[in-house]
Amino acid sequence: MDEITAGRARWQARYDASRVRDGEFTTLSGLEVEPVYGPAAPDPRFERIGWPGEFPFTRGLYATGYRGKPWTIRQFAGFGNARQTNERYKMILSAGGGGLSVAFDMPTLMGRDSDDPRALGEVGHCGVAIDSAADMDELFEGIPLGDVTTSMTISGPAIPIFCMYLVAAERQGVPIGSLDGTLQTDIFKEYIAQKEWLFPPNPHLRLIGDLMEFCAAEIPAYKPLSVSGYHIREAGSTAAQELAFTLADGFGYVELGLSRGLDVDRFAPGLSFFFDAHIDFFEEIAKFRAARRIWARWMRDVYGAKSEKAQWLRFHTQTAGVSLTAQQPDNNIVRTAVEALAAVLGGTNSLHTNALDEVLALPSAKAAEIALRTQQVIMEETEVANVVDPLGGSWYVEALTDRLEAEAEAIFTKIREMGTDGTMTSGILRGIEDGWFMSEIAEAAFDYQRKLEKGEKKIVGVNCHTGTVEEPLEILRISHEVEVEQKRVLAERRATRDQAAVDVALARMIEAARSDANMIGPILEACRAEATLGEICGALRDEWGDYMEPPRF
Numbered sequence: 383m384d385e386i387t388a389g390r391a392r393w394q395a396r397y398d399a400s401r402v403r404d405g406e407f408t409t410l411s412g413l414e415v416e417p418v419y420g421p422a423a424p425d426p427r428f429e430r431i432g433w434p435g436e437f438p439f440t441r442g443l444y445a446t447g448y449r450g451k452p453w454t455i456r457q458f459a460g461f462g463n464a465r466q467t468n469e470r471y472k473m474i475l476s477a478g479g480g481g482l483s484v485a486f487d488m489p490t491l492m493g494r495d496s497d498d499p500r501a502l503g504e505v506g507h508c509g510v511a512i513d514s515a516a517d518m519d520e521l522f523e524g525i526p527l528g529d530v531t532t533s534m535t536i537s538g539p540a541i542p543i544f545c546m547y548l549v550a551a552e553r554q555g556v557p558i559g560s561l562d563g564t565l566q567t568d569i570f571k572e573y574i575a576q577k578e579w580l581f582p583p584n585p586h587l588r589l590i591g592d593l594m595e596f597c598a599a600e601i602p603a604y605k606p607l608s609v610s611g612y613h614i615r616e617a618g619s620t621a622a623q624e625l626a627f628t629l630a631d632g633f634g635y636v637e638l639g640l641s642r643g644l645d646v647d648r649f650a651p652g653l654s655f656f657f658d659a660h661i662d663f664f665e666e667i668a669k670f671r672a673a674r675r676i677w678a679r680w681m682r683d684v685y686g687a688k689s690e691k692a693q694w695l696r697f698h699t700q701t702a703g704v705s706l707t708a709q710q711p712d713n714n715i716v717r718t719a720v721e722a723l724a725a726v727l728g729g730t731n732s733l734h735t736n737a738l739d740e741v742l743a744l745p746s747a748k749a750a751e752i753a754l755r756t757q758q759v760i761m762e763e764t765e766v767a768n769v770v771d772p773l774g775g776s777w778y779v780e781a782l783t784d785r786l787e788a789e790a791e792a793i794f795t796k797i798r799e800m801g802t803d804g805t806m807t808s809g810i811l812r813g814i815e816d817g818w819f820m821s822e823i824a825e826a827a828f829d830y831q832r833k834l835e836k837g838e839k840k841i842v843g844v845n846c847h848t849g850t851v852e853e854p855l856e857i858l859r860i861s862h863e864v865e866v867e868q869k870r871v872l873a874e875r876r877a878t879r880d881q882a883a884v885d886v887a888l889a890r891m892i893e894a895a896r897s898d899a900n901m902i903g904p905i906l907e908a909c910r911a912e913a914t915l916g917e918i919c920g921a922l923r924d925e926w927g928d929y930m931e932p933p934r935f
């Protein structure tokens with residue numbers, strides 16, 4: 383039997399052993415479609431590409447693709463206080479959202495309480511304000527945490543926020559071992575692009591190692607890391623840089639797990655990824671396919687992962703916020719639809735579609751609903767979910783996939799060479815310290831901007847096809863009352879909690895910080911005692927110090 387026939391037989395066996403959702407898998411005009419298409423005759427490219435559901439997973443993780451399960455519709459949302467955001471979550475779930483994704487406000491992202499002087503004017507603005515486990519209870523009130531997978535986008539203070547989420551689950555009566563969800567936690571990309579860290583890199587990495595250890599042992603389905611290229615791309619990187627920097631960061635976390643003596647086949651399934659879907663349709667599809675292939679190969683060949691789940695790159699995608707325009711904002715619906723389709727054709731596991739007004743403010747309820755419906759149109763009407771990796775074998779897409787893979791490999795070599803001991807981690811830390819990542823991204827952003835200004839690259843409504851007379855958009859505005867009320871509630875909670883229990887828990891946490899002990903238990907205790915996020919992070923800042931980025935011109 384030749385390799386094509388043998389491969390197809392392997393795929394068929396996997397497909398037959400899998401569950402397929404009910405549905406009519408035909409074109410709109412009624413033609414039956416196969417679950418997958420492949421070459422009819424031997425093709426030299428095929429070994430690199432493979433079949434869906436098998437190494438190197440270029441064509442997807444599952445033999446069934448979206449016939450097995452469609453991607454998760456996971457709309458990133460949060461604003462004002464926990465009660466307001468809870469209402470938005472219930473709206474998203476009742477409108478067909480498949481999972482939740484929490485956006486926190488800036489003080490929370492920086493580990494500060496709502497009454498911190500630095501929080502002034504920011505409470506509830508770019509996400510929801512969470513000060514303690516009691517806010518987390520309110521955030522998920524009436525939403526069974528055992529049944530809904532919840533992603534939380536936070537990295538600097540990821541661990542105390544995660545512990546508050548565990549406390550909220552305990553208070554709902556959900557066993558924490560049964561939870562499934564994702565925590566962003568990706569501190570490398572904070573230093574590289576988003577700039578929301580709390581401490582120097584080493585204490586952050588220690589906490590992340592503690593979290594990986596805890597989750598691998600206690601909450602096997604939970605993904606404690608969502609390694610993020612989104613913010614790298616939004617900062618102006620190219621697609622190849624996004625791919626390479628993100629996967630390099632992922633390798634850094636694998637090296638961290640291995641350095642802690644953890645079993646790669648146990649902890650690697652907890653590593654998840656998050657990419658941008660930008661407007662160049664085919665380049666984005668190729669990027670997602672290349673990402674799966676590179677990750678599988680490195681995990682197997684460099685880091686010794688044996689199980690398929692440890693070789694899988696699972697990812698969430700968000701359409702490109704940076705591609706949205708304030709001019710002619712209705713056009714953003716079209717951009718988002720094209721980008722979302724690229725994510726789906728690239729085999730994303732989970733997807734957020736941006737709202738048309740996100741360039742101006744957090745989404746209004748109406749804009750949020752259109753964004754959600756955009757995914758549903760793709761899922762329910764277009765028939766694209768009938769066939770796994772429908773663009774596999776396209777000369778263009780396969781060539782771009784190879785090209786992006788080669789570009790990423792060249793960047794990996796550069797990063798490793800920057801380090802002192804041949805590891806990816808050492809190269810990443812050196813690149814952060816030297817401002818190398820930042821200047822690579824800045825160069826790419828500058829180059830693109832120059833092309834826009836020369837008219838070599840075009841954006842409708844910005845440097846071409848301008849001149850539409852526009853109505854002002856109704857946008858969501860967050861009242862200052864939210865901040866006043868959040869501070870009042872926080873003061874009341876501080877006055878009524880058992881202060882001695884808080885003091886003891888915080889002292890134990892610092893004791894643990896000074897030892898080699900795993901920090902998750904003590905931080906969880908502090909959250910159970912209603913210590914606030916600012917108190918927990920403040921005590922750790924006092925212990926570990928702050929981090930100043932080296933200036934670079």
Ligand SMILES: CC(C)(COP(=O)(O)OP(=O)(O)OC[C@H]1O[C@@H](n2cnc3c(N)ncnc32)[C@H](O)[C@@H]1OP(=O)(O)O)[C@@H](O)C(=O)NCCC(=O)NCCSC(=O)CCC(=O)O
Nearest residue numbers: 444447450451454483533535564605654696697698731732
């Ligand atoms: C793994 C992902 C990517 C997706 O998880 P999900 O649970 O949604 O989906 P999933 O794992 O693909 O699927 C759920 C289960 O179904 C199974 N499954 C899926 N497809 C299948 C198929 N065809 N056949 C058989 N089983 C299948 C999976 O293996 C899994 O089960 P098992 O578990 O048993 O295997 C996770 O990490 C995630 O949800 N990430 C979201 C991150 C996020 O929302 N970030 C927002 C950032 S927003 C941000 O940063 C701000 C940006 C800004 O500034 O605007």
